[in-house]
Amino acid sequence: MIAKGGLLEGKRGLIIGVANKRSIAWGIAQKATEAGAQLCLTYQNERLGENVRELAAELKHPLLTMMDVGSDSQIVMAFDEIRKKWGKLDFVVHAVAYAPRQALAGSFLDTSREDFRVALDISAYSWRPSPTQPSRSCRRAAPS
Ligand SMILES: NC(=O)c1ccc[n+]([C@@H]2O[C@H](COP(=O)([O-])OP(=O)(O)OC[C@H]3O[C@@H](n4cnc5c(N)ncnc54)[C@H](O)[C@@H]3O)[C@@H](O)[C@H]2O)c1
Numbered sequence: 001m002i003a004k005g006g007l008l009e010g011k012r013g014l015i016i017g018v019a020n021k022r023s024i025a026w027g028i029a030q031k032a033t034e035a036g037a038q039l040c041l042t043y044q045n046e047r048l049g050e051n052v053r054e055l056a057a058e059l060k061h062p063l064l065t066m067m068d069v070g071s072d073s074q075i076v077m078a079f080d081e082i083r084k085k086w087g088k089l090d091f092v093v094h095a096v097a098y099a100p101r102q103a104l105a106g107s108f109l110d111t112s113r114e115d116f117r118v119a120l121d122i123s124a125y126s127w128r129p130s131p132t133q134p135s136r137s138c139r140r141a142a143p144s
Helices: 024-034 046-056 072-086 113-123 134-139
Strands: 012-016 038-043 063-066 091-094
Touching: 012 024, 024 038, 024 091, 038 046, 038 072, 046 063, 063 072
Parallel strands: 012 038, 012 091, 038 063
Antiparallel strands: none
């Protein structure tokens, strides 16, 4: 059981990247909860959603939503849901990484342009500031 109270008391945060209990995002979620935060966890797809739902049972009043960061429409839908339910976010953790399996084997010099593009798109570009992205959602004032 996770203790309550601390630096993040009253804060609401989004954590992207929990897949299982070994995910660094899950470690962050536990620590943020210990510090008092209420969290939204996203999951990449329904299969991973099962794990995330089980883990989230340890959190206080979590919000859960699906978000594949490779899909702009899923990003928009997830942030719309958070905005409707919470109005604003105080912090966001992006702990997402992906590379196609073949790009993780052999020499880096053999990495194809397409595999490199996919890895950068999911692991880095998905965090870009844009109208649909958290940097702006975080700034939005919560409805009274
Ligand atoms: N685990 C560690 O100790 C550690 C330490 C330092 C840095 N990191 C970095 O943290 C990041 C996450 O690593 P991890 O060890 O937690 O691995 P992990 O596999 O548990 O986490 C990666 C997450 O990315 C998600 N993801 C991949 N593609 C996605 C997509 N299209 N849409 C949404 N989510 C997607 C996966 O679902 C998973 O939740 C990596 O960049 C890793 O290098 C990890």
